[in-house]
Amino acid sequence: xxxxxxxxxxxxxxxxxxxxxxxxxxxxxxxxxxxxxxxxxxxxxxxxxxxxxxxxxxxxxxxxxxxxxxxxxxxxxxxxxxxxxxxxxxxxxxxxxxxxxxxxxxxxxxxxxxxxxxxxxxxxxxxxxxxxxxxxxxxxxxxxxxxxxxxxxxxxxxxxxxxxxxxxxxxxxxxxxxxxxxxxxxxxxxxxxxxxxxxxxxxxxxxxxxxxxxxxxxxxxxxxxxxxxxxxxxxxxxxxxxxxxxxxxxxxxxxxxxxxxxxxxxxxxxxxxxxxxxxxxxxxxxxxxxxxxxxxxxxxxxxxxxxxxxxxxxxxxxxxxxxxxxxxxxxxxxxxxxxxxxxxxxxxxxxxxxxxxxxxxxxxxxxxxxxxxxxxxxxxxxxxxxxxxxxxxxxxxxxxxxxxxxxxxxxxxxxxxxxxxxxxxxxxxxxxxxxxxxxxxxxxxxxxxxxxxxxxxxxxxxxxxxxxxxxxxxxxxxxxxxxxxxxxxxxxxxxxxxxxxxxxxxxxxxxxxxxxxxxxxxxxxxxxxxxxxxxxxxxxxxxxxxxxxxxxxxxxxxxxxxxxxxxxxxxxxxxxxxxxxxxxxxxxxxxxxxxxxxxxxxxxxxxxxxxxxxxxxxxxxxxxxxxxxxxxxxxxxxxxxxxxxxxxxxxxxxxxxxxxxxxxxxxxxxxxxxxxxxxx
Ligand SMILES: Nc1ncnc2c1ncn2[C@@H]1O[C@H](COP(=O)(O)OP(=O)(O)OP(=O)(O)O)[C@@H](O)[C@H]1O
Ligand SMILES: [Mg+2]
Numbered sequence: 001x002x003x004x005x006x007x008x009x010x011x012x013x014x015x016x017x018x019x020x021x022x023x024x025x026x027x028x029x030x031x032x033x034x035x036x037x038x039x040x041x042x043x044x045x046x047x048x049x050x051x052x053x054x055x056x057x058x059x060x061x062x063x064x065x066x067x068x069x070x071x072x073x074x075x076x077x078x079x080x081x082x083x084x085x086x087x088x089x090x091x092x093x094x095x096x097x098x099x100x101x102x103x104x105x106x107x108x109x110x111x112x113x114x115x116x117x118x119x120x121x122x123x124x125x126x127x128x129x130x131x132x133x134x135x136x137x138x139x140x141x142x143x144x145x146x147x148x149x150x151x152x153x154x155x156x157x158x159x160x161x162x163x164x165x166x167x168x169x170x171x172x173x174x175x176x177x178x179x180x181x182x183x184x185x186x187x188x189x190x191x192x193x194x195x196x197x198x199x200x201x202x203x204x205x206x207x208x209x210x211x212x213x214x215x216x217x218x219x220x221x222x223x224x225x226x227x228x229x230x231x232x233x234x235x236x237x238x239x240x241x242x243x244x245x246x247x248x249x250x251x252x253x254x255x256x257x258x259x260x261x262x263x264x265x266x267x268x269x270x271x272x273x274x275x276x277x278x279x280x281x282x283x284x285x286x287x288x289x290x291x292x293x294x295x296x297x298x299x300x301x302x303x304x305x306x307x308x309x310x311x312x313x314x315x316x317x318x319x320x321x322x323x324x325x326x327x328x329x330x331x332x333x334x335x336x337x338x339x340x341x342x343x344x345x346x347x348x349x350x351x352x353x354x355x356x357x358x359x360x361x362x363x364x365x366x367x368x369x370x371x372x373x374x375x376x377x378x379x380x381x382x383x384x385x386x387x388x389x390x391x392x393x394x395x396x397x398x399x400x401x402x403x404x405x406x407x408x409x410x411x412x413x414x415x416x417x418x419x420x421x422x423x424x425x426x427x428x429x430x431x432x433x434x435x436x437x438x439x440x441x442x443x444x445x446x447x448x449x450x451x452x453x454x455x456x457x458x459x460x461x462x463x464x465x466x467x468x469x470x471x472x473x474x475x476x477x478x479x480x481x482x483x484x485x486x487x488x489x490x491x492x493x494x495x496x497x498x499x500x501x502x503x504x505x506x507x508x509x510x511x512x513x514x515x516x517x518x519x520x521x522x523x524x525x526x527x528x529x530x531x532x533x534x535x536x537x538x539x540x541x542x543x544x545x546x547x548x549x550x551x552x553x554x555x556x557x558x559x560x561x562x563x564x565x566x567x568x569x570x571x572x573x574x575x576x577x578x579x580x581x582x583x584x585x586x587x588x589x590x591x592x593x594x595x596x597x598x599x600x601x602x603x604x605x606x607x608x609x610x611x612x613x614x615x616x617x618x619x620x621x622x623x624x625x626x627x628x629x630x631x632x633x634x635x636x637x638x639x640x641x642x643x644x645x646x647x648x649x650x651x652x653x654x655x656x657x658x659x660x661x662x663x664x665x666x667x668x669x670x671x672x673x674x675x676x677x678x679x680x
Pocket of ligand 1 (some may be wrong): 371373374415
C-alpha cells in the first residue's frame with residue numbers, strides 16, 4: 001500500500017468502519033457456520049467407522065438426529081450472516097451516497113470533468129455489491145482453510161500434502177487471473193460508461209440530432225463505442241471464465257485424486273475408510289473459499305477499482321468545512337483584483353477585475369463575446385472560485401458563506417437557462433422539497449412572469465422537463481428570472497437576461513431591475529442587448545478578460561461607445577441639454593429620470609399596469625429607446641469624437657428584438673457614425 005495521505009480513502013475507511021459491528025457479527029456467525037461445516041465429514045467418519053462396523057441402527061438414528069439439527073443450525077446461521085452482510089453493504093452506500101453525488105455535482109463545474117462519464121455512483125455501487133454479496137464470506141471463511149488442512153494432515157501427511165499442493169495451485173490461478181484480467185475489466189467498464197454517456201447526451205439533445213440530420217452519424221459513433229464495450233466485456237469474461245472453469249475442474253480433479261490417495265492409504269491400512277472420505281470432503285471445504293474468491297473476481301476487481309476512483313473523487317472534492325453562519329448581508333458587492341481561471345484551464349479568463357456596488361445600484365457589464373462577462377457572473381455567483389483576488393458580499397469573502405447561504409443571498413440567472421424535472425413552481429423554488437408558495441408567486445410577480453405563468457396549461461403546476469420542453473426560450477428565461485428572485489436575494493446577477501425576450505419580456509425585466517434597485521438590492525446585468533442596461537447606474541466594460549472601463553453609465557458609454565446615444569438615449573439626455581442630439585431628446589428625457597433616481601422609477605414602475613398602453617406610463621416611455629438600440633449599431637468610427645478609443649456597443653440581433661421600429665432615435669441610428677455629430 002502506498003503511504004500517500006488520502007483524505008478520500010480515510011473517509012471511505014471511516015464509512016466502512018462504521019459498519020464494524022455488523023462485520024464483526026458476520027465474522028462471529030462465520031465461525032459457527034464453519035464449525036458446523038464439519039458436521040458432514042464427521043458424520044461420514046462416524047457412519048463409516050462406527051455404524052457400519054457395529055451395524056447398530058440406534059447409533060445411526062442418534063447420529064442422523066444430531067446431524068439434522070446441526071445442519072439446520074448451519075442453514076439458519078448462514079442465512080443470518082447473509083442478511084447482516086447485505087445490510088452492512090447498504091449502510092455503507094447510504095452513508096456515502098449524498099457525499100459522492102455532491103462531489104460529482106461539484107466536480108461537474110469543470111467542463112472537462114463533465115465530458116467524462118461520471119462513474120462515482122457506479123463505483124460506490126460496485127463496492128456495495130461486493131460488501132453485500134458472497135465475496136466477504138470467502139474472506140471470513142478463508143482463515144478456516146488452514147484449520148481444515150490441519151485436520152487433513154492429522155489423518156495422514158500425504159493427504160495433507162496433496163491438499164496443500166492443490167490449494168497452492170488454486171491460489172496461483174487466482175493471482176494469475178487478477179494479473180491478466182484487470183486491464184480488460186477496466187477497459188470494459190470504461191467503454192460501457194462511455195457508451196451510456198453518449199446515449200444520454202444524444203437523447204438529451206435529440207432535437208439537435210434530428211434537426212441537423214446527425215442521427216446516422218451519432219448512431220455510428222454510438223455503435224462503435226458500444227461495440228467496443230461489448231468486445232472488451234467479452235474479452236474480460238472469456239479470460240475470467242477460463243480461470244473459473246480451470247479452477248473448478250482442478251477442484252473436482254483434486255477431490256477425486258484425494259479419494260484415490262485415501263483409498264491407497266486405506267488399502268495399506270494407514271487410514272480408515274472413513275478418514276478417506278472425510279479427507280476428500282474436508283479438502284473441498286478448505287478450497288471452497290479460494291474458489292469462491294475466483295468466482296467473485298470480476299466483482300472484487302470492479303470494487304477495488306471503484307474504491308480507488310472513489311477515494312480520488314473524494315480527495316478532489318473535500319467536504320464543505322463548517323462555517324460560522326453570518327447575518328444576512330447588505331447588498332454591498334465588491335470585487336477586488338478578481339482573477340478567474342475556468343476549471344481545468346491554465347489561462348485566466350478574467351484578470352484583475354475590481355468594482356464596487358452599493359445597495360440600490362445596478363451595474364451593466366458589457367463587452368464583446370468571449371470578453372469574460374459570463375465568467376464574471378459565475379465567479380460572483382460562487383460557481384467558479386477566484387484564482388486570486390476576492391469577491392466580497394457585505395465585507396465577507398464569498399467562501400465565508402456556505403454554498404447554500406450564498407445561493408440564498410445571490411440570485412443568479414445563467415446565460416444558458418436549465419430547468420429541472422418538476423413543476424414551474426418547484427423550479428422557481430429552486431427544486432426545494434418544501435417550496436413556499438407565497439414566495440414563489442412573489443418572485444414570479446417581481447419577475448413580471450406571473451401572468452405568463454398563469455397562462456400556461458396548469459399555471460404554476462405545469463410540469464416542465466429537464467430539457468425545458470413545452471416552454472419557449474423566452475418563457476424559460478422569465479421563469480429563470482423568477483427563480484433568481486426567489487427568496488429575495490441581496491444581489492442579483494443576470495447573465496444576458498433578455499437574450500430571448502420580446503418587448504413585453506424586456507419591459508418586465510426592466511421593471512424587475514428597477515424594483516430590485518428601489519428595494520436596496522444590488523443588480524448586475526451582463527448584456528449584449530442595450531435594452532437591459534437602461535437602468536444601470538454603473539457600467540463595467542470588459543475586453544479580453546480585463547476591465548476596460550468602469551464608472552457611471554453615461555460617462556463610460558460616452559467615452560467608449562461610439563453609438564452611445566442609441567444604446568441608451570437617456571445617457572445623452574442626462575447630460576447638459578446642449579449635448580443631447582435633437583432627434584433623441586423628446587422621447588429619452590422621461591427615460592433618463594428613472595435611471596438616475598431609482599426610487600421614483602420604482603414608484604412609476606409599480607404604478608404602471610403591465611401591458612398598459614405604451615404611451616401612458618413612464619415605464620413604457622423607456623420602451624421606444626429599445627428601438628434604435630435594437631438595430632445593429634454603428635461600426636467603430638473614425639469620427640470618434642473626443643473619446644480616445646471608442647467602440648460601438650455590441651450589435652444586438654434585430655431579428656429577435658421586436659421593439660417598435662420607428663423610434664425617435666430612428667433617423668439618428670440610420671445615420672450611423674454620423675449620428676455622433678451630437679458632440680460639439
Ligand atoms: N468552461 C470553460 N472552460 C474553459 N474556458 C472557458 C469556459 N467558459 C468560458 N471559457 C472561455 O472564457 C472566455 C470568456 O468566456 P465568457 O463566457 O465569460 O464570455 P462572455 O463575455 O460571456 O461571452 P458571450 O458574450 O458570448 O456570452 C472565452 O474565451 C471562453 O472560451
Ligand atoms: Mg456570456
